Amino acid sequence: MAQSNKVDFVEVGARLRAHRMGRALSPDDLARRLGISRAALYRAEKGEIAKIEMLTAIADELHVSLPSLLGVGIEYVDNATSFFERMRQTEEGCDQIIGLFSPISYLVTTDGYDVALAEALEEAGDPVQAGEVTRILDILRQRKAQFARRRPLLVSIISDADIARFLSEGLVSRVDLDPAVVERRRRMALREARHISRMLREPDIGVQLGVACEPFPATSFEIVRRGGEAVLAVSPFRLGHNPNIRVGAGLITSAPEALELHRDITRRLWTSALKGHEAAAHVDTLIDRHGIS
The missing domain is CATH 1.10.260.40 (lambda repressor-like DNA-binding domains)
Known part of the structure; x- marks a missing residue:
């Protein structure tokens, strides 16, 4: 690493x-x-x-x-299948994961999130790429099962603006979806936001969540530590609102400069982020304001 x-x-x-x-x-x-x-x-x-x-x-x-x-140097990855498999590999046997993903780290989402994500990825693609969606979903489920089995320390920083948009629009990939589909996705988003609120109030052992109320990086990333080693994965691929597994170039590196820059970002966001019951109350306010009735 x-x-x-x-x-x-x-x-x-x-x-x-x-x-x-x-x-x-x-x-x-x-x-x-x-x-x-x-x-x-x-x-x-x-x-x-x-x-x-x-x-x-x-x-x-x-x-x-x-x-x-x-x-x-830097390992560049030009497709989502390879990128998520590399993430699974780097997370295997790790001690700590620090991540900035929207609306939250996939590793602590519910099974209901998996269902909606599968639908959103399928509707965004074309028949030729349907096999790619299946492969990616399989890798993602392996990552989640691996995390649940080993339980490394997870620090997940999430954006209140991303949660608000997630509640307002749901997990969708297109603007021309049937209103009934959008309503179903928004109800899933509501359940997921309530799940986040519960985790903030009653955190699982080894899971630390923070809700950032300041501007959030446009690119998701994850720092994985194992022993005295660390690796940074910067992702252009999104598993939240308007998911993207089609276009982008991810990078994976252990370069000290890159790691330190991204550690600085996480330290700043974590220091100012809301935590515990205060964060849960803020998420509840977002639910009341943006969640579907």
Whole structure:
């Protein structure tokens, strides 16, 4: 996770797998394109890479730079499937997650949120990309189950403006939806906002929430810590209002400068954020003002 002069080939194998999934290639498909056996590709994805030539060929086939596969500098990810799989990988075995996502970290949303998100992602796409939605939803559910099982410390900072918009419009992906669909999504948003209010009043062990009332960054990001190491994931992909899994370039890095800049953002927002019963009361006010009757 952290920068080092030594290449961690297990991490390289994990990146390889994520980028393969992002290209919608099965292990057999990629092995056939490379002219190697399925077993050889399996070993590569486990980090058993004997020759740099093989890694170069894999990088070319997946349209990803060799430095990105090696984890040198900044790893750029051009599709949501690969990005969320990389997030799942970095969260696996971690000690702490600090996130800024709208309307809240997906990891603590309800099962009802999953249902509405699936509908919103499907209605925003086209039939050709339906398989991509299925793959992304599967990865997201794995992330949530992984978090529930291990329970690392989670610090989630949320924006009151995002909650207000979420309540007013619901989890929708288009402006031309049937009014009955919009009403159903707004009722889901209401249930989710009440869930947030309950978590603020009676927080789960290891979950810390803060409600920011000042301007919020336009880009979501997450800092994941494991031992003395940390990794930053900056996401252009949205799982909240007007979800986006189509366009964007995410980045993942352990560069000290990038980590420190984003730690400064979280420290500032956390210091001024409302917490506990005060935050819950503010969310309740937003519910009264913007929630569907």
